[in-house]
Amino acid sequence: MPTLRSTLLPILGLAGLLSADAARAQADLILTNGKIATMAREGEFVQAVAVKDGKVLATGSNAAMLELKTPRTRLIDAGGRTVIPGLNDSHVHVIRQGLNYNMELRWDGVTSLKRALEMLKEQAARTPEGEWVKVVGGWNEYQFEEKRLPTLAEINAAVPDRPVFILYLYGLGFLNQKGIATLGYDNNTRFKDGEVELDAAGKPTGKLVAKPNALILYSTLAKTNKLGRDDQLNSTLHFYRELNRLGVTSAIDAGGGFQNYPDDYGVTLALARAGKLTVRTSYYLFAQRAGKELEDFQRWTAMTHPDKNDHMFYPNGFSAEGGGENLVASAADFENFLEPRPDLPEHMEGELEGVVSHLVQKRWPFRLHATYGESIDRDLAVIEKVNAKTPLNGLRFIVDHAETISDAQIARIKRLGGGIAVQDRMHFQGEAYWKRYGEQTRQMPPIRRMLELGVPVGLGTDGTRVSSYNPWPSLYWAVSGKTAGGMQTWRKEDVLGRHAALKLMTAGSAWMSGEEQVKGTIERGQYADFVVLPQDYFTMDVEGIKRLESVLTVVNGRVVYGAGPYAPLAPQLPPVSPGWSPVATFGGYQNR
Secondary structure, eight states: OOOHHHHHHHHHHHHHHHHHOTTTTOOSEEEESOEEEOOSSTTOEESEEEEETTEEEEEEOHHHHHTTOOTTOEEEEOTTOEEEEOEEEEEEOHHHHHHHGGGBOOOTTOOOHHHHHHHHHHHHHHSOTTOOEEEESSOOGGGSTTOSOOOHHHHHHHOSSSOEEEEETTTEEEEOHHHHHHHTOOTTOOBTTEEEEEOTTSOEEEEEEESSOTHHHHHHHHTSOOOOHHHHHHHHHHHHHHHHHTTEEEEEEOOOTTOOTTGGGHHHHHHHHTTOOOSEEEEEEOOOSTTOHHHHHHHHHHHOOTTSSSSOSSTTSOOOOEEOSOSOGGGOOOOOTTSOOOOOOTTHHHHHHHHHHHHHHTTOOEEEEEOSHHHHHHHHHHHHHHHHHSOOTTOOEEEEEOTTOOHHHHHHHHHHTOEEEEETHHHHHHHHHHHHHOOOOSOSSOHHHHHHTTOOEEEEOOBTTTBOSOHHHHHHHHHHOBOTTOOBOSOGGGSOOHHHHHHIIIIIHHHTTTOTTTSSSOSTTSBOOEEEOSSOTTTSOGGGGGGOOOSEEEETTEEEEEOGGGGGGSOOOOOOSSTTOHHHHHOSSOOO
16 A cells, blocks of 8 residues: 555645646646555555656646646556556667567477477478578576477477577577588588587587587577568567567667677667657677777777767667677676686786776776676776776776676675676576586575675666566566576575565666666656556565566656557557568567
8 A cells, every 4th residue: 555655745746846837747648546666665655647748747646646637638547556667677688689589489488398399390381491490599498397408309300491590598509400501510610619519420410519608609690591671670669569568668788799880770770760669778889809899999989979869779768878798808708507617818807908998088888797706806806907097986887797796896896886787697597507516505696795785786687698588587586586497596585575676677777877867766757667567566476477567568658568458558560570570470478
């Protein structure tokens, strides 16, 4: 129930608002009859919210908010449902996925391997000659009833006549025989950081093994078909609608392998200029040329200007453009738990120092991919060295992932003014880590200690190739400590409360893009980004959280997604293209 404080304060403030300028106080949209979690304080709920010009005008009782109604105000009845601020993924590869979404068959959320293989077969039957059937991450074997990976024999039996590529985390790839022939892989095919598995006769089996770097997997994927420009535009629209369906209203893009700037950003930018994006998107620039990263950043900082509105993907967003998550290739420690932890090369520090120094001088925020404490220790030593010469002085930086970070390293990040972006990668890889390193007692990543030590923390997914892009399994993982296979990897005292977890994926993630003053809560002056849920996240059975989705999503005061009684309120998208796209038949995340 709403508290007395939460109900009265907005009403008392409303009188002053109306008397100051009654004309401007009239609402564009009013949502009533909700259990609206303001997220300003734990346990604070209100009945209604009024929106004006894309921002929250006021919150309070139904009666108080309806005083702001005009004949033009859109009224929406929440029907007693729970309403939360829009989810904000602090680390996701949204731009890259937009370009590829319509090409990919998603096994995200599929609960049996039998069904996954059926989907593969069904998709192959509608895929034209010359096109690939691709499953690109977001799943693991423990989500399946069978608790195992597909065999190459099963993949070949399901699809004998179309090339198939299946990506499993950042550890393995699977090609069917048609895929091997299409790529021309043979016993002479070599990769620096991986191997093409051969059978007794010296022929490729179809299994690709990362050792430990995922370059063999990225490189192979890059050789498959791509969508044309018009289909990429359509694909990005549908991927953003998929995120809206799952309650996502903001995302911070962390760059990605083979995601070149500015070429691969053009589709998202074109849609933004046309006013068609429905997720506020900030982005970081990911260096692509090993050994020449400093040259890339020198060129990029001359081309673009953070916080100047000239590269905002969403007109009312705040561009947190910066460097990362890959600043230099030599600093990347891939989270491939099928292989031993990699030692970073000795020349890493010299390369990283040059890039970090340049970014600090140009006042660009930056972020660093770092899975292991051993890597974080060396990364922080470089940042501390740069800070001694050119103080960060409030410039934000992010350490991404941080599964095995130590308390001492967390304290060093705090002293430097940095934050940590965590994701549910251990929800998908907890079993693999325990198999290699044994049962763990320390929380991974140690979110509890991060919060206790006062470091800003944002929650996300790292979708779409390791984890799924669906934020609800990430929230489920945070409040349960369980993997996708149901294994309890956190101690009970380490799991987060539901308010705390949701705060990390709203206000916590907003810190990561410098937007904590304008998003993350449902309060006056904040962006009008909120989500109506079909069940009460705060009280429902914990196992149901991972299957939640939105019934109504509002971004910038506009309805961008609706289901059930709210479906007529959402704008229509063009049909999925090409027509044979897996998305046209299966959709995205399989939670239905």
